[in-house]
Amino acid sequence: MIPFVKAHACGNDFLVVEETLAHDKHAEIARKLCARNTSVGADGVEFLERRDDGSYFLRLFNADGSEAELSGNGTRCVAAWLAYSEGLKQVTLGTHGGPRACTTVSCEDTSFLIETGMGVPQVHPQAVQVEGVGAVEGANVNVGNPHFVIFVDTDDFSSHGLAWQALGEKICFHPDFPKQTNVEFVRVLAPGHIAFRIYERGVGPTTSSGTGTCASSTAAIALRDCSTTLEATAEGGTQRVIWPTPADEMRLTGPAEIICVGKVSL
Template sequence: MLQFSKYQGLGNDFILVEGRDGRLSESIVSPDSDWVRKICDRRFGLGGDGLILALPPQGQGELRMRIFNADGSEAEMCGNGIRCLARFLADSDGDSPGRSWSIETPAGMIIPELQQDGQIRVDMGAPFLKPEMVPTLLSPDAKGLPRGEVSREGLTLSLAAVGMGNPHVVVPVDDLEAIPFEALGAQLECDPLFPAKTNVHFLKVHGRQHLEIRVWERGAGPTLACGTGACATLVAAVLMGLSDSEATVVLPGGPLSIRWSDQQGSVFMTGPAVAVFDGVMNPDLMPEGRPDGLAAEPKPLESSTPPGFDCANDCKEGCRQPDRCLREEAQAKVQAFLASTSLDSMINLAGDSLEQRTLSRIQRDGQG
């Protein structure tokens, strides 16, 4: 049975799967888009704006994150998602405030830190403003911000593009409720001005330290929050002269604190991430392969096995001991376990570890 956790950041919710030990099967680590859509479906699956995998690092990071949108596409980064991942790591490992993680993402190394109040502060790195890095076909203005105008739905829209490891377009408007939000969001997401598509944020400026946005996320549509979008919005607002370098960005799901004090440096985002529930996936929801979602990882069973022998690596050109194949024995044991153990028993086994994890989290937070 594959364990998972559900977390949300300002209503932007994710299914999180632990895989730092390297034991997840390839069908989970590199999931089929149809399976991602299936488990993210709110009626027929687990429900979520995306799937997040915590994986072993490939470089200098402590771990690696892969995040998949609800439509099955892979995202480069997600601000709310990485806050949820950080909180998940802290809850899983019993970490205290001050703990930070170096997390590898397709957008580069991102470093979240657990704060005293339980919120997560994230060094999101420097924004990308060169058009080819966003990417966008808009041209930079005198401040280096890609800008332009388009006509859509009978309106003339001013656009500003910012990259935060993923593409964003910020659209200042006078009234967030009056705009045809869904029509404009869907059109701008796929506009040819944005070769990799884009996240879309409609911005209402209430004051130089008070910004409000409505979010249309690439691959997900309307969502309650977008952390990278809040960062991109502040950067665009600063360069357009609409905002101070630090402001509260209010999203439909709640506020985020965003700071960009050094225009050559990182954007910092601080906001909440909350555990919703832990669970185990029904085998019917699993992709093809082992029902527990784990890769077969046979271990030496007898002293006759050569020291340090690892058939996953040593037998790439063919089995080196066909008379005693460790992989076949391990798979046979798994099949025997599955055949002899009821679904209720497997759920109880998984539930025991989930219950212990939840109790540890409560005790650490001083609630129990």
């Protein structure tokens, strides 16, 4: 039996497992535990390493067993668990996408509002030639992991005659992205508010994404002249981004909730 914690951020759910229990079987554990019909179910597993110097490091494995650089929502879920279980209201979590400093803004029982420093985003316009579709204009954004952001005007987020889920899958696995990419479809609702949908690398459509929120906001601020303080709404809820200048670190504030603690057989 393996102990786990389950938490979610705007419906984007993760399991937290101690790194010492992985025994180099991270991918196998993630695929097994994330299966929604036969196990606990989640979008990914955050393996939490507690280092001898007192620092923390996260390895994120998606539901398909692939390893990603980081998850903004997953990182926040781990920060919420450490705040709940150990009283750590400020904690820096190392990731393969860089360190992420998390601060608990408020909490009520198992529900937390957490601000996270998400690094300095990089963005540039890019067009992807999709077979049977043509050129898809968008923005290549790096927020510690890769994203391709497409602006849309449709209420259902469809683009180029395809549902966003279908086009998202085509672009995620496009040869231009040999390690695959996350894909966002963004509608600008107002200068200070965007809505988006996310096709997540290694998972598929998800209700929310922390790095997807940051990538969508980065493109909206840099390329659509949106406000540097921005509300970003996905299917699972709204998060807030602050990005004062292109040289500044982006700050992401959003909820995280502990769902349960348990043990599961492999």
